[in-house]
Amino acid sequence: MKRVLLSLLTMIACAAPADALLCTPILGCDCTVTASDLDFDAFTPFAGAQNAEGEIQVNCTGVVDVAPSISVRINKGVWGTIPARKMHAASGDLLSYNIYTTSARNVIWGDGTGGSAIVNVSGGLLTLGSWSVSRIVYGRVTPTNVTQPGDYSDQVVVRIDW
Numbered sequence: 001m002k003r004v005l006l007s008l009l010t011m012i013a014c015a016a017p018a019d020a021l022l023c024t025p026i027l028g029c030d031c032t033v034t035a036s037d038l039d040f041d042a043f044t045p046f047a048g049a050q051n052a053e054g055e056i057q058v059n060c061t062g063v064v065d066v067a068p069s070i071s072v073r074i075n076k077g078v079w080g081t082i083p084a085r086k087m088h089a090a091s092g093d094l095l096s097y098n099i100y101t102t103s104a105r106n107v108i109w110g111d112g113t114g115g116s117a118i119v120n121v122s123g124g125l126l127t128l129g130s131w132s133v134s135r136i137v138y139g140r141v142t143p144t145n146v147t148q149p150g151d152y153s154d155q156v157v158v159r160i161d162w
Contacts, residue, residue: 022065031060031070035158038099038139045147049140051105056158057134058121068131069122071161073111074099077154082110087141087152095152100138109137111159 023029036054043050058070079094080086086094101107101117110116123133141152 022068023062029060029062029162031058031160031162033058033072033158033160035137038137040097040139040141043141043143043152045143045149046145047143049142052139052141054137054139055134056121056137058132058160060131060162061129063127063129063131065127065131067122067125068127069120070133072109072119072121072135073159073161074109074137075111075157075159077156079154081114082116083108083114085154085156087154089148089150089152091148091150093148093150093152095141095143095147097139097141097154099156100140103136103138105138105140 033056035056038052038054040050040052056072058072060068060070076082077085079088080096083098084096085098087097088094098105099109101109101119108114108116109119112118119135121133121135124131
């Protein structure tokens, strides 16, 4: 058994999508995003698909909005593509995994390419001042019978458009 860790890096984008947050005219909005790691702590190569959960949290100030929402994108990571993400071990071995929008793990969370979905996160009916929202991230590793034990990792970037 070895540890498998997926680091979710964070990034803020200033692009304003159609559902952009409404900000106070003088102060404007300021948003930060944080994400916890997906930690497949007790990964066992011959145990089949294994799941983990993490969380993405967005905190904004200066919001004056009815039903605020933002778009959250997750990139491909370092070693694979969005439909086929890979974690890497120091030995050079690769381990297939992906990140999903729901606990059913049937829709890949990505940037809208390769069949992936961009997730629109919303919360609250009326926001005056600060606004916070969080969303669970669902991960799954899919080892094969030739997957070697080891410490695997990848880093993906979480981007919000607001």
